[in-house]
Amino acid sequence: MNKITSDNHYKNLIGKKRFWNLSLIILIFIGVILSSKIIDINVSNLLNGMPRLGDYVSQILPSIESNKLFLGSKDQGSIAYWYFNLPKYLKLLFETFNMALLATIVGSTLALFLSFLAAKNTSPNSLLFFSIRRILEFFRGVPEIIFAILFVWVLGIGPLAGIIAMTLHTTGSLGKLFSEVHENSNNKPIEALKASGGNWLSEMKFGLLPQVLPNLISYALLRFEINIRASTILGFVGAGGIGQELYLVINFNYYEEVSAIILLIILTVISIDLLSGYLRKNITRIEND
Amino acid sequence: MKPLRIKNLKKKFKDTVAINNINLEVEQGKITGIIGRSGSGKSTLLRMINRLIEPTEGSIEFNGIIITDIRGKALRRWRSECAMIFQQFNLVDRLDVLTNVLIGSLGRSYSFLNLFGYFSKEEKINALKNLDRFELAEKSLQRSGTLSGGQQQRVAIARALMQKPKILLADEPISSLDPKNSKKVMDDMLKINREDGITIICNLHSLEIAKKYCDRLIGLSEGEVVFDGKPNQLTADIAKKLYDLDDE
Numbered sequence: 438m439n440k441i442t443s444d445n446h447y448k449n450l451i452g453k454k455r456f457w458n459l460s461l462i463i464l465i466f467i468g469v470i471l472s473s474k475i476i477d478i479n480v481s482n483l484l485n486g487m488p489r490l491g492d493y494v495s496q497i498l499p500s501i502e503s504n505k506l507f508l509g510s511k512d513q514g515s516i517a518y519w520y521f522n523l524p525k526y527l528k529l530l531f532e533t534f535n536m537a538l539l540a541t542i543v544g545s546t547l548a549l550f551l552s553f554l555a556a557k558n559t560s561p562n563s564l565l566f567f568s569i570r571r572i573l574e575f576f577r578g579v580p581e582i583i584f585a586i587l588f589v590w591v592l593g594i595g596p597l598a599g600i601i602a603m604t605l606h607t608t609g610s611l612g613k614l615f616s617e618v619h620e621n622s623n624n625k626p627i628e629a630l631k632a633s634g635g636n637w638l639s640e641m642k643f644g645l646l647p648q649v650l651p652n653l654i655s656y657a658l659l660r661f662e663i664n665i666r667a668s669t670i671l672g673f674v675g676a677g678g679i680g681q682e683l684y685l686v687i688n689f690n691y692y693e694e695v696s697a698i699i700l701l702i703i704l705t706v707i708s709i710d711l712l713s714g715y716l717r718k719n720i721t722r723i724e725n726d
Numbered sequence: 727m728k729p730l731r732i733k734n735l736k737k738k739f740k741d742t743v744a745i746n747n748i749n750l751e752v753e754q755g756k757i758t759g760i761i762g763r764s765g766s767g768k769s770t771l772l773r774m775i776n777r778l779i780e781p782t783e784g785s786i787e788f789n790g791i792i793i794t795d796i797r798g799k800a801l802r803r804w805r806s807e808c809a810m811i812f813q814q815f816n817l818v819d820r821l822d823v824l825t826n827v828l829i830g831s832l833g834r835s836y837s838f839l840n841l842f843g844y845f846s847k848e849e850k851i852n853a854l855k856n857l858d859r860f861e862l863a864e865k866s867l868q869r870s871g872t873l874s875g876g877q878q879q880r881v882a883i884a885r886a887l888m889q890k891p892k893i894l895l896a897d898e899p900i901s902s903l904d905p906k907n908s909k910k911v912m913d914d915m916l917k918i919n920r921e922d923g924i925t926i927i928c929n930l931h932s933l934e935i936a937k938k939y940c941d942r943l944i945g946l947s948e949g950e951v952v953f954d955g956k957p958n959q960l961t962a963d964i965a966k967k968l969y970d971l972d973d974e
Contacts, residue, residue, distance in 0.1 A: 625812065625816040626817065628816055629810075629816035629817070629829075629882075629885075630832070631778065632778055632810040633805060633806055633809060633829065633830050633832065633885070633886070633889055634803060634804070634805035634832070634834065635836070636832075636836060638841055639829075639840060642840075643818060643829050644818060647818050647820040647821050648819075648820060650820075
């Protein structure tokens with residue numbers, strides 16, 4: 438008797454769960470249809486435009502000929518001809534890399550200091566908690582490109598504007614992520630520090646930081662990957678780096694240079710992603726041993 | 727030496743009364759055990775003594791200082807004089823044992839350099855000596871998370887000793903340990919009480935251990951003192967009442 442009722446109960450629960458899952462799927466489907474209506478997606482337009490995409494891609498492809506591949510930079514059809522501007526690209530790419538690196542380091546340091554004040558369990562007072570949270574939201578909410586336009590206007594064209602823009606955005610997003618890591622930490626070591634008469638700073642340094650540090654480093658590396666990509670885009674508004682050159686060659690229709698630069702950017706992003714992915718994996722592995 | 731004086735102490739959490747009008751004097755140099763069921767207010771009482779929990783009413787006095795009134799630096803000094811160990815040990819798992827012990831000195835002698843991980847040679851030697859008292863010196867460079875529960879609790883006692891405390895509050899120190907490790911931890915507490923003269927106030931679940939180690943027992947039930955006396959005065963009848971055994 439007992440068995441039967443518990444079976445019924447189980448079936449009931451499963452039925453309810455299926456019902457909710459199904460309703461959710463239907464809701465999402467309706468949502469997708471409605472939003473595509475609102476933003477006016479037109480499939481036929483999309484299909485008509487497709488060939489133009491192909492045209493552009495074929496235009497920017499380099500004219501490489503297999504028998505001339507390794508000739509000098511004066512001979513059309515060689516790689517050296519395609520990448521005649523390589524030293525300049527590399528210099529700009531290095532600038533982009535440095536912009537991202539500097540913005541990540543400064544941004545995550547600022548984020549670290551603010552995150553202790555912006556986490557519910559570690560903030561020393563609620564007014565500070567509230568105001569730091571709002572400030573972080575502002576930094577995170579304004580797109581980097583807007584900050585970049587603003588600072589290009591204020592400071593003039595050049596990498597500094599891009600660095601400041603990325604630093605602000607990095608501070609905003611890492612500050613929030615860091616504070617969430619703090620909120621998920623174990624409170625017991627902090628309680629012990631407090632009970633032994635430690636002040637707030639030593640509670641943070643000894644009670645909290647050792648627990649959260651691997652997570653924080655992992656987030657900062659992830660942010661570095663994002664900033665590498667962001668810093669190329671920021672060049673479009675005059676904030677320095679390879680992006681500025683890319684914008685130039687696109688506007689002047691130097692087709693082959695477009696593909697040369699894009700390929701370089703893709704290679705850089707991939708290698709940074711691989712490297713930082715490897716580092717992140719190892720940090721968590723070492724820490725968990 | 728004057729006793730720790732608790733006067734008309736009360737603690738309310740929203741609607742529930744956790745501690746209801748407690749008056750106690752705890753003599754120095756003794757081991758006082760606080761016994762009672764879970765939820766009887768033992769932990770709340772202990773945490774109010776070092777102000778991890780603020781009392782709703784009443785006062786606590788020690789050596790002429792009203793503990794319940796102090797703030798800031800004075801409060802931190804009191805907390806360092808009144809060390810605490812916990813049921814879950816509350817060590818920083820990712821730090822090595824030595825650093826965990828050194829942390830105990832932060833309340834007593836804090837310097838800005840500590841924030842960069844620097845501790846003076848004197849404190850380091852001190853920490854090693856304390857670990858050595860509990861036969862844990864050879865573990866000092868191991869991560870504390872890798873130690874057994876009993877070892878972790880004894881590291882916590884070594885950390886407490888770094889505070890050079892007058893009082894040690896122990897909140898269920900052996901509740902998550904097996905009998906063998908429980909005995910070791912209790913023996914170590916007895917040792918620091920007898921050798922260093924540190925007053926110990928200890929919340930205990932086990933009546934048997936409380937009777938064996940404590941000089942005085944205080945029974946709490948629903949936030950009130952229902953027994954106060956020597957271990958041999960605690961009769962089976964009172965114990966039954968204390969733990970509500972008739973219900974089962």
